[in-house]
Amino acid sequence: MASELRFDDQVVVVTGAGGGLGKAYATFFASRGAKVVVNDLGGSFKGDGNSTKAADVVVDEIKAAGGQAVANYDSVENGEKIIETAIKAFGRIDILLNNAGILRDVSFKNMTDQDWDLIMKVHVKGSYKCARAAWPYFRKQKYGRVINTASAAGLFGSFGQANYSAAKLAMVGFTETLAKEGAKYNIISNVIAPIAASRMTQTVMPPDVLENLKPDWVVPLVAVLVHKSNTKENGGIYEVGGGHVAKLRWERSSGLLLKADDSYTPGAILKKWDKVIDFSNPQYPTGPNDFLGLLEESMKLGPNEQGETLDFSGRVALVT
Numbered sequence: 001m002a003s004e005l006r007f008d009d010q011v012v013v014v015t016g017a018g019g020g021l022g023k024a025y026a027t028f029f030a031s032r033g034a035k036v037v038v039n040d041l042g043g044s045f046k047g048d049g050n051s052t053k054a055a056d057v058v059v060d061e062i063k064a065a066g067g068q069a070v071a072n073y074d075s076v077e078n079g080e081k082i083i084e085t086a087i088k089a090f091g092r093i094d095i096l097l098n099n100a101g102i103l104r105d106v107s108f109k110n111m112t113d114q115d116w117d118l119i120m121k122v123h124v125k126g127s128y129k130c131a132r133a134a135w136p137y138f139r140k141q142k143y144g145r146v147i148n149t150a151s152a153a154g155l156f157g158s159f160g161q162a163n164y165s166a167a168k169l170a171m172v173g174f175t176e177t178l179a180k181e182g183a184k185y186n187i188i189s190n191v192i193a194p195i196a197a198s199r200m201t202q203t204v205m206p207p208d209v210l211e212n213l214k215p216d217w218v219v220p221l222v223a224v225l226v227h228k229s230n231t232k233e234n235g236g237i238y239e240v241g242g243g244h245v246a247k248l249r250w251e252r253s254s255g256l257l258l259k260a261d262d263s264y265t266p267g268a269i270l271k272k273w274d275k276v277i278d279f280s281n282p283q284y285p286t287g288p289n290d291f292l293g294l295l296e297e298s299m300k301l302g303p304n305e306q307g308e309t310l311d312f313s314g315r316v317a318l319v320t
């Protein structure tokens, strides 16, 4: 049997660790030897209010089990204070789990600026602020592990969650760039789209489904990704929950290449639309650079064949 993954003497910051997934991470890493900063603002799942209780309960639980943990009650928008807690209490930071989150679900028709801004602040700015504050320590010690938290809502869209979907897909782009910038300093960043029973999902999923979605079942993948033995899986996007773990990647159709001159019209694209959506010979791009080589190919082509013309008369278009 493989020996269990240990995190002795490593310092783990878990944001939003007062409940749900964050609590499961915090208690797990403490049980495997890590020193844990249990951050939680202690508000409602919609982001109202605050309390020290959520974080304190988890810290007490970890200590009662013989582990080491300190509480932090700051909002992730003040990420530097959370990282400061790790440095003051334990002298370092090795692993950052950007997990804190809220929901402001509402149909797009009824969405207010406040619904939008609050979601962006907690998920996007909060993850940025924590990672930004941890980054100099990671670089200096040439070691760091980051998990950001996306969602199926971000990857695929979800009714009533335009704000949350936008914020969660932002976590993917954020992670991809951190992965590229951090690689040479042994800073590994990955992003997960979890599914688990928590106060966030208890009103949207039936009880029998929730029973099979313990937060504890998201933890093992996170442990694998942030362990020091993982030096290869960097910039990965994972779906995880209820015993299922899978990696996602971008797929590009074989695509259409046309001459980029005056004959490059909407009609010319329409004429060969089947090529744009042809996934029979896909590519799996991991960066933007291979796209540039196509420019040269395009120059060599002859003028494009024209298809039907599009008629927009009677419509009003706003171009911003």
Ligand code: NAI
Pocket (backbone or CB within 6 Å): 015, 016, 017, 018, 019, 020, 021, 022, 039, 040, 041, 042, 043, 044, 045, 047, 054, 074, 075, 076, 077, 098, 099, 100, 101, 102, 122, 126, 149, 150, 151, 152, 193, 194, 195, 196, 197, 198, 199, 200, 201
């Ligand atoms: P949860 O509501 O149980 O836990 C989130 C925690 O974050 C709460 O304890 C809350 O007090 C804390 N928090 C909220 N705003 C904060 C802030 N500004 N600063 C510090 N702490 C703050 O929810 P759950 O389900 O455990 O969610 C964890 C993460 O996983 C979230 O980012 C969520 O969006 C994401 N997620 C969860 C899914 C699920 O199926 N449970 C599905 C997809 C994504």
